[in-house]
Amino acid sequence: MLLAEWRKLKLPIADETVIVAVSGGADSTGLLLALDELRSAHKLAVNLCVAHFDHGLRESSRKDARWVAELAEKLGYECVVGHSKVAEIALENADNLEQAARDARYKFLERTAKRKSANYVLTGHTMDDQAETVLLRLMRGSAGAGLGGMELLRPLGKNSGIKLVRPLLWARRSETENYCRLRKTEFLRDEMNADESFARVKVRQQLLPLMQSFNNKIVEALSRTASQLREDAAVLLNDSDALLKRAAVLDHVGDETRTPVLDVKVLAAAPPALRRRALRQWISEARGSSRRLEMVHLLAVENLLEGTAGGRVVELPGGSRVRRKRNRLEFETA
Amino acid sequence: MLLAEWRKLKLPIADETVIVAVSGGADSTGLLLALDELRSAHKLAVNLCVAHFDHGLRESSRKDARWVAELAEKLGYECVVGHSKVAEIALENADNLEQAARDARYKFLERTAKRKSANYVLTGHTMDDQAETVLLRLMRGSAGAGLGGMELLRPLGKNSGIKLVRPLLWARRSETENYCRLRKTEFLRDEMNADESFARVKVRQQLLPLMQSFNNKIVEALSRTASQLREDAAVLLNDSDALLKRAAVLDHVGDETRTPVLDVKVLAAAPPALRRRALRQWISEARGSSRRLEMVHLLAVENLLEGTAGGRVVELPGGSRVRRKRNRLEFETA
Numbered sequence: 001m002l003l004a005e006w007r008k009l010k011l012p013i014a015d016e017t018v019i020v021a022v023s024g025g026a027d028s029t030g031l032l033l034a035l036d037e038l039r040s041a042h043k044l045a046v047n048l049c050v051a052h053f054d055h056g057l058r059e060s061s062r063k064d065a066r067w068v069a070e071l072a073e074k075l076g077y078e079c080v081v082g083h084s085k086v087a088e089i090a091l092e093n094a095d096n097l098e099q100a101a102r103d104a105r106y107k108f109l110e111r112t113a114k115r116k117s118a119n120y121v122l123t124g125h126t127m128d129d130q131a132e133t134v135l136l137r138l139m140r141g142s143a144g145a146g147l148g149g150m151e152l153l154r155p156l157g158k159n160s161g162i163k164l165v166r167p168l169l170w171a172r173r174s175e176t177e178n179y180c181r182l183r184k185t186e187f188l189r190d191e192m193n194a195d196e197s198f199a200r201v202k203v204r205q206q207l208l209p210l211m212q213s214f215n216n217k218i219v220e221a222l223s224r225t226a227s228q229l230r231e232d233a234a235v236l237l238n239d240s241d242a243l244l245k246r247a248a249v250l251d252h253v254g255d256e257t258r259t260p261v262l263d264v265k266v267l268a269a270a271p272p273a274l275r276r277r278a279l280r281q282w283i284s285e286a287r288g289s290s291r292r293l294e295m296v297h298l299l300a301v302e303n304l305l306e307g308t309a310g311g312r313v314v315e316l317p318g319g320s321r322v323r324r325k326r327n328r329l330e331f332e333t334a
Numbered sequence: 335m336l337l338a339e340w341r342k343l344k345l346p347i348a349d350e351t352v353i354v355a356v357s358g359g360a361d362s363t364g365l366l367l368a369l370d371e372l373r374s375a376h377k378l379a380v381n382l383c384v385a386h387f388d389h390g391l392r393e394s395s396r397k398d399a400r401w402v403a404e405l406a407e408k409l410g411y412e413c414v415v416g417h418s419k420v421a422e423i424a425l426e427n428a429d430n431l432e433q434a435a436r437d438a439r440y441k442f443l444e445r446t447a448k449r450k451s452a453n454y455v456l457t458g459h460t461m462d463d464q465a466e467t468v469l470l471r472l473m474r475g476s477a478g479a480g481l482g483g484m485e486l487l488r489p490l491g492k493n494s495g496i497k498l499v500r501p502l503l504w505a506r507r508s509e510t511e512n513y514c515r516l517r518k519t520e521f522l523r524d525e526m527n528a529d530e531s532f533a534r535v536k537v538r539q540q541l542l543p544l545m546q547s548f549n550n551k552i553v554e555a556l557s558r559t560a561s562q563l564r565e566d567a568a569v570l571l572n573d574s575d576a577l578l579k580r581a582a583v584l585d586h587v588g589d590e591t592r593t594p595v596l597d598v599k600v601l602a603a604a605p606p607a608l609r610r611r612a613l614r615q616w617i618s619e620a621r622g623s624s625r626r627l628e629m630v631h632l633l634a635v636e637n638l639l640e641g642t643a644g645g646r647v648v649e650l651p652g653g654s655r656v657r658r659k660r661n662r663l664e665f666e667t668a
Contacts, residue, residue: 138472139548141555143562147481199548207544214473214533214541221475224629228477231607232570238605239569271572273565295558 002034003043005167009153011120014045019113019121021105022050024068024188028124030176031168033183035122036075050079051112051121053105057097064188071185080116082108098198106157113162121156125166128173131222132203135211141295148230149223158289172219240277243270247278249328259286262329268305276302283316286331292317304329336368337377339501343487345454348379353447353455355439356384358402358522362458364510365502367517369456370409384413385446385455387439391431398522405519414450416442432532440491447496455490459500462507465556466537469545475629482564483557492623506553574611577604581612583662593620596663602639610636617650620665626651638663 012018020035022028038044050072054065065081072079084104109121130149137146152169156162168176180187196202211218247267248260262282267275279301284290293316300314304324312324319334346352354369356362372378384406388399399415406413418438443455464483471480490498502510514521545552581601582594596616601609613635618624627650634648638658646658653668 136548138559139545139552139555141549141551141558143559143566147559202548207548210541210544211473214470214536215475217475218473221473225472225475225477225481228607228610231605231610232477232566235573235605235607236566236569239573271565271569273562273569276562276565 001170002031002167003038005170006038006044009165009167011165011167012046016120017047017049017116017118019049019051019109019116019118021109021121021123022052022068022072023124023190024052024064024071025124025190026177026180026187027126027129027168027171027173029071029185029187030171030179031122031124032071032075032077033180033185036077037183048077049112049116049118050077051082051109052079053082053084053108055101055104056083056085057101067188080112082112084108109164110156110160110162113156118162120163120165122165122167124168124176125150126168126171126173126176127219127223128204128208130169130226131208131219132200134222134226135203135207136199145233147226148233149226151230169223236273236277240274240281243267243274244278244282259331264305264324264327264329267329272302275305283322283331286333287316287318287320301329335504336365336501337372339504340372340378343499343501345499345501346380350454351381351383351450351452353383353385353443353450353452355443355455355457356386356402356406357458357524358386358398358405359458359524360511360514360521361460361463361502361505361507363405363519363521364505364513365456365458366405366409366411367514367519370411371517382411383446383450383452384411385416385443386413387416387418387442389435389438390417390419391435401522414446416446418442443498444490444494444496447490452496454497454499456499456501458502458510459484460502460505460507460510461557462538462542462553464503464560465542465553466534468556468560469537469541470533479567481560482567483560485564503557570607570611574608574615577601577608578612578616593665598639598658598661598663601663606636609639617656617665620667621650621652621654635663 006013020028020032022032032048032050035044035048039046039048050068052065052068054061065083069079069081082105084101113119113121134147134149137149140146150166150169152167153163153165156164177187196205208218215221243266244262247262247270249263259282267278270278276298279298280290280293283293283297283301287293297314297316301322304312304314304322308327310324310326314322316322321332321334323330323332340347354362354366356366366382366384369378369382373380373382384402386399386402388395399417403413403415416439418435447453447455468481468483471483474480484500484503485498486501486503487497487499490496511521542552549555577600578596581596581604583597593616601612604612610632614624614627614632617627617631617635621627631648631650635656638646638648638656642661644658644660648656650656655666655668657664657666
């Protein structure tokens with residue numbers, strides 16, 4: 001199964017190093033063991049480099065890092081361990097702890113991949129993680145794009161040439177546990193998995209079991225739905241790209257560095273689903289990110305399209321503005 | 335709010351009869367009272383005809399029907415009551431009870447609308463019903479189209495000229511209860527609302543409260559997501575329509591009564607999201623319905639598109655078949 005997925009994703013078969021992100025849990029440990037098995041069977045000849053990030057959030061985290069390093073050594077692979085004091089970063093930035101931990105981990109993985117000249121970073125996310133992600137996003141009010149969940153393959157960071165790959169999204173978490181047992185290899189159990197103050201843990205321990213009482217195959221159903229919504233999103237993105245090009249006012253095109261001015265009539269005549277996506281993309285590109293851009297802002301910009309009166313302005317987070325001038329929509333940087 | 339929605343939906347303001355489907359619950363009773371208030375304030379001059387369907391599933395159902403008839407009389411509106419023995423129908427057809435009840439109710443509403451020369455049947459579905467519908471469909475494995483939930487306005491039945499309208503989807507159920515109290519009017523409480531063997535009741539009493547502990551505005555979030563997914567679905571349907579027209583083999587076009595033969599190459603080159611929708615539509619039109627058509631059948635037909643070998647066949651429920659002949663896909667009726 002992993003090899004079939006590997007081929008479908010067109011991942012390298014030989015002559016390259018790939019980074020395997022290993023937390024020590026059953027999923028990432030299982031991924032490492034499965035890749036090791038494919039190498040032993042001469043079906044894969046890529047070099048594996050294990051990367052473990054010690055978030056420094058728990059007493060036991062240094063012990064976990066040592067455990068992963070020892071596993072890698074036993075299997076004969078190099079292991080890079082990164083350290084962070086995420087809790088301090090988070091307090092300083094008054095930021096969300098999970099988000100800060102994730103940002104620090106991704107930066108470490110990107111650094112490690114660059115140092116090892118690797119093009120791919122693999123994680124052990126399973127179908128269960130996908131189902132949890134879909135439910136978390138559904139409850140946060142995500143629509144089409146977000147409900148598609150995690151991608152199988154995407155750039156690791158913005159403008160990054162390194163790809164983040166999740167080659168185990170077809171597998172259930174229990175399968176990775178069974179596989180570890182079959183390979184007679186221990187795995188770590190994250191103590192935070194018992195802490196229901198984390199929304200994801202509560203989804204795992206309360207919400208999914210309740211939904212399972214409606215549909216025994218709920219994880220599979222959510223994962224399949226997510227995959228279809230990702231396919232839908234690809235078509236809609238393509239359509240909204242085309243709309244954005246059509247809406248760009250011609251006498252302003254040419255200077256690639258400038259944000260194009262948009263034709264209100266073209267946008268107003270487009271289907272709402274495409275108009276909203278096109279506006280989001282236009283604003284995100286102009287601002288350099290979609291950070292803190294909420295649905296209320298998009299709805300306010302959409303409101304600018306109504307009627308014929310110019311001179312109206314929508315303020316965006318960070319100080320930039322969208323201004324309606326007669327039949328045009330202009331972006332003004334902060 | 336109801337008047338604003340009424341205008342947005344372009345419903346008739348005068349000189350017409352509209353059917354109001356009233357179960358006697360807070361939502362449909364609230365809808366009737368609100369329409370009555372708009373008539374009293376001379377903001378609406380449509381004739382109202384109350385329609386109540388007695389499913390005959392409970393001891394008290396005749397009493398409920400009398401209660402609705404009396405409410406209509408007190409307000410000065412005509413009331414049509416339909417009766418059915420759904421339980422018997424369901425046993426005969428070995429069908430799903432809820433589905434059978436729904437089918438019988440819709441047939442009664444269609445009959446009543448025709449007799450009264452009404453073009454619209456209104457129901458009191460609220461935002462809470464919408465959220466429940468979205469979750470039920472999510473758990474059944476629906477993707478994009480189904481997750482859009484209930485439409486604000488759609489044909490009552492297949493090929494029906496009568497429209498089913500849900501003008502209260504913007505309101506919370508609790509608002510309809512409060513409004514009934516404000517108007518000093520009782521409403522019925524369905525005993526089945528306490529029966530958790532009905533999936534919808536369990537969603538209402540267990541799943542939504544748990545999800546609310548993640549997001550206090552979960553009903554609003556699900557309803558907004560559904561509405562965006564409906565907008566997405568409209569674009570995707572439009573695109574897949576265009577694909578289906580492009581894929582129809584030219585020398586078979588012209589005879590409108592025949593199911594067109596499809597060009598495999600055109601379909602194979604299309605994005606999966608559109609291909610699957612186009613195939614579903616093609617098969618549904620050819621079979622006359624999408625009944626019992628499951629994702630497995632669509633995937634099997636999609637498989638026919640791969641490779642170059644003809645002579646392969648997929649059997650569909652009911653005995654019809656899709657056959658791959660060289661570079662063509664043909665539909666064969668049962």
